[in-house]
Amino acid sequence: MNGDFVKKTILVVDDEENVSGLLKLYLEAEGFTVQIAEDGLKALEFARNINPDLIILDIMLPFKDGWQVAQELRKDMDTPIIMLSAKGEESDKILGLNLGGDDYVTKPFSPGEITARVKAILRRTKPEVLESEILQFPELVIDFSKYEIIVNGVKIVSTPKEVELMWLLANNPGIVFTRERLLDKIWGYDYLGDSRTVDTHIKRLRRKIEKGQLYTYLHTVWGVGYKFEVIKNEN
Known part of the structure; x- marks a missing residue:
């Protein structure tokens, strides 16, 4: 046991x-x-x-x-x-x-x-411990202490893994993470899934935090992985 x-x-x-x-x-x-x-x-x-x-x-x-x-x-x-x-x-x-x-x-x-x-x-593999457990960006707040993501003042329904994934990327703006590294950091080295798990979670997060919003945050680096960057939509 x-x-x-x-x-x-x-x-x-x-x-x-x-x-x-x-x-x-x-x-x-x-x-x-x-x-x-x-x-x-x-x-x-x-x-x-x-x-x-x-x-x-x-x-x-x-x-x-x-x-x-x-x-x-x-x-x-x-x-x-x-x-x-x-x-x-x-x-x-x-x-x-x-x-x-x-x-x-x-x-x-x-x-x-x-x-x-x-x-x-x-087995919660939390991202690196940082000084603050609240990150604030234009129209977006991530409160890791409460496992919450807030868009335009509204808390969205998100899974623990979505919050952890968002927190890790947002804590390292501009840094490109490969799918394999994200699997290791968020799901743990003994996770038995594959890299499509990461793609699916990113897709869900984009739908929840970016649809109809003024900013985008999660960006694909083709052939490599994903990064967090706040970019204002032109249209």
């Missing part, structure tokens, strides 16, 4: 008892508290009642599928989500990440792999 994860609660959402039961067994062996929901409606109910630290969410569910559940949760919750699916197509993975998933795992999988991904996501 790992003491780092004692008192952390995981919500497992899967209608296959053998899958949810096995995940529960592995996660509890690591010190996690595990709650199981068998369908999409119960997933939403349990998520709001117990406020879990992380949700493992299957796509194919009764009543409401995982896509719908993720969309509902992301309206008012920033809980990390690992999405499970028998669909291995890249388009499905991208859709899952775009809907707010922090990771996407294709069935069949090993319970040990899922446990490793859970620990990697919850």
Whole structure:
């Protein structure tokens, strides 16, 4: 049992008892508290009642599928989500990440792999400790102490990884980060995903903080990675 994860609660959402039961067994062996929901409606109910630290969410569910559940949760919750699916197509993975998933795992999988991904996501790899935990830019505030991003005075719904990614880039304006370096800094060296995870999180952040705004902040350096720079739109 790992003491780092004692008192952390995981919500497992899967209608296959053998899958949810096995995940529960592995996660509890690591010190996690595990709650199981068998369908999409119960997933939403349990998520709001117990406020879990992380949700493992299957796509194919009764009543409401995982896509719908993720969309509902992301309206008012920033809980990390690992999405499970028998669909291995890249388009499905991208859709899952775009809907707010922090990771996407294709069935069949090993319970040990899922446990490793859970620990990697919850093991907060905060960016470098700096003098202030609040960064202010034109029309944009990042409050790392509260894990908040504020655009034009309005707090946007953002996941912990989105805040950490934004904080790291904004703390180093003009510095180009490769996708691999961002994966290492934000997700940790033992993260099992790939660089498309970074691309998807950047895309989500742009949609949330730049759409219809006077400034852009996150910029692609083609063939290399991403950088933060405040640029006023000309039009």
